Amino acid sequence: MSRDRWHIVNPRGEKRVIVTRDLPGDRWVEILSAAGCRVEIFTGPAALSPDEIRQRIGARCDGVIGQLVEAWNESLFQALQGAGGKVYSNYAVGFNNIDLAAATRCGIAVGNTPGVLTEATAELAVALTLAAARRLGEAERHLRAGKWKRWLPQLFLGTQLRGKTVGVIGAGRIGAAYARMMMEGHKTDILYFSLRPKPDLEAFADAYNRFLTARQELPVVCRRAEAVADLLREADCVSIHTPLDERTRHLIDAECLALMKPDAVLVNTSRGPVVDEAALVAHCRRHPRFRAALDVYEEEPALAPGLADLENVVLVPHIGSATHWAREGMTILAACNVAAVLVGNPVWNRAAVDAFLRADPPPAAPSILNAEALNLPLVKAAD
Ligand code: GLV
Ligand code: GLV
Numbered sequence: 001m002s003r004d005r006w007h008i009v010n011p012r013g014e015k016r017v018i019v020t021r022d023l024p025g026d027r028w029v030e031i032l033s034a035a036g037c038r039v040e041i042f043t044g045p046a047a048l049s050p051d052e053i054r055q056r057i058g059a060r061c062d063g064v065i066g067q068l069v070e071a072w073n074e075s076l077f078q079a080l081q082g083a084g085g086k087v088y089s090n091y092a093v094g095f096n097n098i099d100l101a102a103a104t105r106c107g108i109a110v111g112n113t114p115g116v117l118t119e120a121t122a123e124l125a126v127a128l129t130l131a132a133a134r135r136l137g138e139a140e141r142h143l144r145a146g147k148w149k150r151w152l153p154q155l156f157l158g159t160q161l162r163g164k165t166v167g168v169i170g171a172g173r174i175g176a177a178y179a180r181m182m183m184e185g186h187k188t189d190i191l192y193f194s195l196r197p198k199p200d201l202e203a204f205a206d207a208y209n210r211f212l213t214a215r216q217e218l219p220v221v222c223r224r225a226e227a228v229a230d231l232l233r234e235a236d237c238v239s240i241h242t243p244l245d246e247r248t249r250h251l252i253d254a255e256c257l258a259l260m261k262p263d264a265v266l267v268n269t270s271r272g273p274v275v276d277e278a279a280l281v282a283h284c285r286r287h288p289r290f291r292a293a294l295d296v297y298e299e300e301p302a303l304a305p306g307l308a309d310l311e312n313v314v315l316v317p318h319i320g321s322a323t324h325w326a327r328e329g330m331t332i333l334a335a336c337n338v339a340a341v342l343v344g345n346p347v348w349n350r351a352a353v354d355a356f357l358r359a360d361p362p363p364a365a366p367s368i369l370n371a372e373a374l375n376l377p378l379v380k381a382a383d
Contacts, residue, residue: 005044006056011234013038015062015342020048020070023091025328027336030360035339037062054079061085061235063338068092069277069300072110074102081106087341091333093117093174095369104373111337111368112172115353116329117321123175123237124320125269126185128365129166132265133237134158135291137314155339159265161186163218167235168192169228169251170270173351175241176201179222184208184383189221192229230295236319237265244271256280263289269320272279272297277304284310295320332356340365346377 007022010033017037032039040056042048047069048056050191051092053076057064061083065074089111089346090098091276103110126161129139139156142148143286147196161182168179170195173314174312179201190205192198205222212219225231226252232238252266253276260266268275277298282288285306293360294315297303300318310325320326336356340347340363348356348364356366 005042007041007043007272007328008040009041010032011038016063017063017065017338017342018039018042018053018056019065020053021067021091021136023065023331023334024324027328028331031332031335031339035343037339037342050076057083057085059083062342063089065091065334065338066085068094069098072098072103074099074105077103077106077108080108084203087111087338088298089113089331091334094243094271094303098369100370104370107374109337109341109365109374110370110375111334111341111365113330113333113337114367115351116174116333116357117326118177119136120326121269121320122176122181122325123242124207124295124316124322125174125178126181126269128267128269128378129161129182129239129265129318131314132267132291132293133161138311141311155321159263161188161237164186165189165221165234166234167225167231167238168297169231169238169240171201172193172196172241172243174269175239178239178241178342180204183220183222187220189220189222189235191223191231193225193227193228201347204258228256229259230258233261235264236261239267240270240274242274244273248274250274250276250348252276254279254283256282260290262287265290266290266292268293269295272300277307280304281306281310285310288312317380329357332361336361337365337368341368342378346379347371349381350377 009029013036015037017032017039018040022041022043029039051201057079062085087109093114093359095111095112098109098110135156135158166182166188168175173194175279178190179190202222209219251274257279280292282303290310295316296318333356345363347368348366353366
């Protein structure tokens with residue numbers, strides 16, 4: 001292991017916190033230092049292997065901030081427990097890389113970073129929707145390859161979004177933000193699928209429709225689909241916003257793709273394995289007017305054979321939350337998760353996390369996934 005690749009901040013801090021990848025900004029380091037932590041940050045170019053992480057945890061480690069590309073399984077949580085550790089925070093909102101039950105058995109609190117990356121990820125999904133609908137990847141490749149000779153009436157005709165039906169699979173924070181952006185920005189109808197109805201989203205559509213009709217504009221429709229299959233059949237464009245778990249793995253397989261319109265658009269900014277990537281490649285080959293736009297892949301950073309050769313797909317490298325604002329916000333939430341648990345502060349676990357981005361964040365852990373299972377104290381409602 002490249003032991004020289006570690007940057008140590010606040011070396012005399014009493015609690016030892018390991019950060020498996022350097023993170024943007026400085027606030028997060030200040031938060032950890034102020035909580036009495038010695039912060040050890042890995043600055044090497046390659047990812048740490050599980051063995052390297054275990055070695056670094058060593059005999060004494062109080063907390064870790066880790067990455068979504070690391071598999072935090074029983075063995076790593078046991079190593080952290082054995083070293084006296086109390087908390088792990090993912091630097092991500094998604095937590096399919098974590099064996100939460102194992103962490104709970106080891107008494108380790110597990111944090112994530114929701115709320116601050118909602119808009120960034122929804123905006124990327126909108127960008128991918130537009131890129132696929134308007135064939136931006138193909139058009140740019142054409143131009144850069146020197147193939148553009150003249151303006152032509154039929155050059156790269158795509159799909160206009162206004163008035164189309166956009167299907168949103170998973171209408172949690174990010175899915176609902178995407179749905180609002182598509183309704184409000186592009187006047188699309190929304191057909192969403194989620195386990196429970198989303199009254200907030202529907203109330204937003206109602207309020208927006210009062211605005212539109214007062215201006216003599218056509219209202220938009222926003223309703224919940226009974227089943228994913230209905231959504232796939234009806235939508236002109238489908239965007240996926242579910243977490244990855246055993247229920248959503250290969251949720252979109254060959255059979256589902258076959259239900260979609262032959263010229264529909266499929267966007268995925270959630271997790272790669274929600275889509276059967278090999279089936280998608282086959283489908284895009286058979287239907288040149290079908291378009292897909294992907295930010296996430298089944299075996300990142302590898303792509304399914306043939307995917308990168310397809311003209312009708314737009315591919316970006318898992319950059320959903322990659323804005324300066326979101327990525328720095330995530331560092332603050334991850335640091336506050338670790339600092340609060342180590343200091344013994346209660347857990348926030350409310351949807352709104354803006355308070356943590358202010359100069360004086362609340363003395364609480366913003367988001368601990370197994371707070372209830374571990375019986376951790378919660379911030380009282382009146383606070
Ligand atoms: C990114 O994919 C995240 O889960 O934050
Ligand atoms: C194209 O450039 C147009 O103005 O329609």
